Amino acid sequence: MGPAVGWLAIISGPGRGQVLVLHYGVNDIGRGIKARVRLDFGDACIALENQAAIIYTAGSRRFYLQSIAAETWLNERPARGSAELMGGEVLQFGQTRLRFVPLCGPDFDWRDNI
Numbered sequence: 001m002g003p004a005v006g007w008l009a010i011i012s013g014p015g016r017g018q019v020l021v022l023h024y025g026v027n028d029i030g031r032g033i034k035a036r037v038r039l040d041f042g043d044a045c046i047a048l049e050n051q052a053a054i055i056y057t058a059g060s061r062r063f064y065l066q067s068i069a070a071e072t073w074l075n076e077r078p079a080r081g082s083a084e085l086m087g088g089e090v091l092q093f094g095q096t097r098l099r100f101v102p103l104c105g106p107d108f109d110w111r112d113n114i
Contacts, residue, residue: 001036005056005104006063008037013096015041020098022063027054029093045071045094052093054085056104058111063102065091 006022020037029037032048039046047069055064063086067079073092074083089100104110 003110005110006054006100006102008054008091008098008100010039010041011090011097011099013041013094014043015039015096022054022056024056024058027056029053039093039096041096043094043096046096047093052079052091054100058104058109061104061106061109063100063105065089 001023004021005024008020008022010016010018018041022037027036028050029035029039029052030049031038031040031046034049050068052068052072053066055066062084065074065079065083065085067081071094072079075089085100085102087100087102091098091100
């Protein structure tokens, strides 16, 4: 999986206070064991495998939310298709709300020669 590129912090709902690590590439979100970002804290409204995905690539140094299932919200609005994430956004899946916190981006990436 490699180093962390960002995090999702559960701010309300089942699992409140938990922090989930994001990695390079496609971070698929769901309750099931195959989900890279597993939200298995008791919210049955979250899809088992593919609720949504957060994508980060070193080439673009940008994060994107890809909505896959219904009941995916971004900043209190239904998420449709793909949306760029800048940092501080609130995502909601079922009854679970999460805050997006990037580490990598235009100013830093683990692949930089520092």
